Amino acid sequence: MNNTFGVSIIPDNEVERVKKLHDYQILQSEDNGPFKHIAALAAHVFKVPIALVSFVDSERVFFKGNVGMEDVTDVERGISLCSLSVMRQQATVFKDALKEPCLLKNPLVAGEFGLRFYAAVPLTTHDGYNLGSVCIVDKEPREFGIDDQITLEYMAKLAMDELELWKCKLYSESRLQDSSAQ
Structure with a gap:
């Protein structure tokens, strides 16, 4: 994997983390309505041109909520700043990406895309997997203050609640199929 950051983007619990992500079966989903609404809310509240609800797989980052980059459904993990956000339990904030040494070789920062500000809160399962x-x-x-961070944390919790509801829906549908097959 191409890693443009010069720092590790693979958590110590990577194998278990990716397995947990796949348990939710969200990457194959076409129905992303709740995540789109959360991204739209984030874009509106923070008055930013781009807001995303992302899921970091082993090689790619998938956008299930997307405002401002609707034509992009996924990107290489090694260039997505979301790969950095799964490395920490707290918010990842770059107020000015050009002042961050680990971002200077990243094509989203150094290239024509022109990313300058990034803030993210991880989507964390109840058992601690980002x-x-x-x-x-x-x-x-x-700028990005403590009130902004708290607001983004609530949005991440809301997205995680939606992911749990998604998993419950899948489980219920599976149980219904099993009982009708008998």
Whole structure:
């Protein structure tokens, strides 16, 4: 995998983390309505051009909620800043990406895309696995205070609640299919 950050983007619990992500079966899903709404809410509240609900798989990052980059459904893990957000339990914030040494070789920062601001909170399961993030992106540097962080944390919790509901729905549908097959 191409890693543009110069720091590790693979958590110590990577094998278990990816297995947990696949247990949710969200990567194959076409129905992303709740995640799109969360991304739209984040874009509106923070007044940013781009907001995403992302899931970090072993090689790619998938956007299941996407405002501002609707034509992009996934990107290489080694260039997505969301790969950095699963490495930490707290928010990942780059107020000015051009002042961050680990981002200077990243094509989203150094290239024509022009990413300058990034803030993300991980989507964390009840047992501590970071599956992805809710993130906001701007092409201008900006401030991001504690109130902003708390708001983004609530949005990540909301996205995680939706993911749990998704998993319950899958389980219920599977049980119904099993009982009708008997």
